Amino acid sequence: MDTAAQPSHSKAATFALLGAPNCGKTVLFNGLTGAHAKVANYAGVTVDRREGRFTSDREVRLIDLPGTYSLRTTSPDEAVARDVLLGKYGVCPDGIIAVADATNLRMTLRMMLELKTLGLPMVISLNLSDVARSRGLKIDAKKLSELLGATVLETVAISRSGVMAVEKAALAMPRGQTARLDPAEAERKLEALDSNALYEQVEDILSQVVQTELTLPAWHRRLDNIVMHPFWGMLILLTILLLVFQAVYTWAQPVMDSIQGLFDSLGEWVGATLPQGLLSDLLVNGVIAGTGSVLVFLPQITILFAFILLLEDSGYLPRAAFLLDNLLSRTGLSGRAFIPLLSSFACAVPAVMSARTIQDPRERLVTIAIAPMLTCSARLPIYALIIAAVIPNQTVWGVFNLQGLTLFALYLAGILSAALTAWVLKWMARSKGNVQQFPLLMELPTFRMPNFRHIITSLWDRVKAFLVRAGTVIFSVSVVLWALTSFPSAPEGATGAAIDYSLAGMLGHLIQPIFAPLGFTWQMCIAMVPGIAAREVVVAALGTVYAVGAGSEDAVSNALIPIVHNNWGIATAFSFLAWYVYAPMCASTLAVIRRETKSARTTFLITFGLLALAYVMAMIVYQITSRIF
Numbered sequence: 001m002d003t004a005a006q007p008s009h010s011k012a013a014t015f016a017l018l019g020a021p022n023c024g025k026t027v028l029f030n031g032l033t034g035a036h037a038k039v040a041n042y043a044g045v046t047v048d049r050r051e052g053r054f055t056s057d058r059e060v061r062l063i064d065l066p067g068t069y070s071l072r073t074t075s076p077d078e079a080v081a082r083d084v085l086l087g088k089y090g091v092c093p094d095g096i097i098a099v100a101d102a103t104n105l106r107m108t109l110r111m112m113l114e115l116k117t118l119g120l121p122m123v124i125s126l127n128l129s130d131v132a133r134s135r136g137l138k139i140d141a142k143k144l145s146e147l148l149g150a151t152v153l154e155t156v157a158i159s160r161s162g163v164m165a166v167e168k169a170a171l172a173m174p175r176g177q178t179a180r181l182d183p184a185e186a187e188r189k190l191e192a193l194d195s196n197a198l199y200e201q202v203e204d205i206l207s208q209v210v211q212t213e214l215t216l217p218a219w220h221r222r223l224d225n226i227v228m229h230p231f232w233g234m235l236i237l238l239t240i241l242l243l244v245f246q247a248v249y250t251w252a253q254p255v256m257d258s259i260q261g262l263f264d265s266l267g268e269w270v271g272a273t274l275p276q277g278l279l280s281d282l283l284v285n286g287v288i289a290g291t292g293s294v295l296v297f298l299p300q301i302t303i304l305f306a307f308i309l310l311l312e313d314s315g316y317l318p319r320a321a322f323l324l325d326n327l328l329s330r331t332g333l334s335g336r337a338f339i340p341l342l343s344s345f346a347c348a349v350p351a352v353m354s355a356r357t358i359q360d361p362r363e364r365l366v367t368i369a370i371a372p373m374l375t376c377s378a379r380l381p382i383y384a385l386i387i388a389a390v391i392p393n394q395t396v397w398g399v400f401n402l403q404g405l406t407l408f409a410l411y412l413a414g415i416l417s418a419a420l421t422a423w424v425l426k427w428m429a430r431s432k433g434n435v436q437q438f439p440l441l442m443e444l445p446t447f448r449m450p451n452f453r454h455i456i457t458s459l460w461d462r463v464k465a466f467l468v469r470a471g472t473v474i475f476s477v478s479v480v481l482w483a484l485t486s487f488p489s490a491p492e493g494a495t496g497a498a499i500d501y502s503l504a505g506m507l508g509h510l511i512q513p514i515f516a517p518l519g520f521t522w523q524m525c526i527a528m529v530p531g532i533a534a535r536e537v538v539v540a541a542l543g544t545v546y547a548v549g550a551g552s553e554d555a556v557s558n559a560l561i562p563i564v565h566n567n568w569g570i571a572t573a574f575s576f577l578a579w580y581v582y583a584p585m586c587a588s589t590l591a592v593i594r595r596e597t598k599s600a601r602t603t604f605l606i607t608f609g610l611l612a613l614a615y616v617m618a619m620i621v622y623q624i625t626s627r628i629f
């Protein structure tokens, strides 16, 4: 080879990952950079660009991008891919790592040809080749490489097979060529491409490299027929959801009991060992009571996450989206809103972001507005606490646990309210004449056996995030709250509880009249304030407020559940539940809504609307239940 023609290999470089949705780009990204970005078996998981650095060489940057079928695109998430490529975000990538789904080459080839037109250096990872092989599909990688003029490597990103080879080939690509790529010129070139000619070229390549057509196995078709059936499919969906809530309750109980026991003994031990005084009080009533009351819910949250991960990885979720498309279309949404709304059950922040996959701006906005009503996992501790305190733990109709059913009902309340709100918004928009309905066009991924290692590592990532929050945010809030509830201390000869004289006590009494029609106690009013940082903090705050209020060493073993049981009454408990079905009391959700809608006015309207709804619903619930019980 002529060494003089070799491009210089300066060390620093940037590569971009491009490919159709759901072909494994993010798995490859995680494999090359050691990151833990979200992966799932449906299209549209990655909606923004994400940067990492090669584990083997920190000077090489890699950008993960949303999946796209073509560089000539319109939806906001797909445009990101093209803009990165054309250097609109600062640096131009030095080369492309294009990922192709070996089981569905047709969907990727078009973009590969567009990339070829731009003349950027490119390595192609022919991914999911394990699935292709198991379905008897043969692709001639060598021929494909000749036709596209780029290295083609077979990979199984999920088990890291072939990943090193991709890295090596990427590092060997000539660099510095993109500096010559003029964005305006590139866009002109892309516009000039003739769709029909591209289509013919794709079919021509396919006929030369794919030796057998993919046929789905018989069990796959049978499974599809059942889960997509209007009646049986719906029944299966409901059964799965019910099973998840039952599991959250029945499986978690023993572990929860032992965690509770552990914190009780820890509190007693610290109380008995340390001399009575401020430090002992801070540790027992502030730190241990606060953190312990949240950590108790770790088993339930782990089980919920595990189910979500399994459903995500199997390929079932988008099928549920199709199933619900009809139902959703009555509310003015489409099946496309289903995935963002579904991720809301974990957390509204990624949900609001993934609404970017929705093209229609009105539908996107409505999805963002109703996402906070779907029960996120941070609300689980609040629900769980109150359910344990006021709903008897008994079996009904022979199989169902009453507490599990109540939780199911709360989730259902969120879902129905979200649907109703969307419907009202559609009705309002229709009177202005701007409701468009787009048919759902979404590719169904094939069913796959969830990857065990992937499930375990992702589960651990999420559990770790929960623990870190408990250890940092919740810990510090507990300490601050303990200080607010302990100072100033009661004056000599005071008759009331010490907390009544503290700053927090005063604040609580001050706000309480506003929430009196909802039946909230002043302790609840105090606890709601730090809950704005993160919802699960509410429970920790209640733990601290009531522990300090009790003012005895055995406050922790007097765990929250009996306190709520004795002090609140059913009406107050139900009204608090209703409040949290709606209240958008979470700073990160509001911040992401502001960022995604780029409008302070919209953010304010959504916040105010949800708060008003929370207030009215909680009041109705309180006023009705207090007359019944």
Ligand SMILES: Nc1nc2c(ncn2[C@@H]2O[C@H](COP(=O)(O)OP(=O)(O)OP(=O)(O)O)[C@@H](O)[C@H]2O)c(=O)[nH]1
Binding pocket: 019, 020, 021, 022, 023, 024, 025, 026, 027, 028, 038, 039, 040, 041, 042, 043, 044, 045, 046, 047, 065, 066, 067, 068, 127, 128, 129, 130, 131, 155, 156, 157, 158, 159, 312, 313, 448, 451, 454
């Ligand atoms: N069997 C198998 N599964 C894979 C392989 N690579 C990825 N997957 C699975 O394919 C699904 C999609 O992977 P992602 O990395 O999220 O795909 P993506 O291309 O980033 O998708 P978008 O972000 O939606 O564009 C996940 O369920 C992965 O576990 C592979 O080589 N073999």
Ligand SMILES: [Mg+2]
Binding pocket: 025, 026, 027, 038, 045, 046, 065, 066, 067
């Ligand atoms: Mg991705």
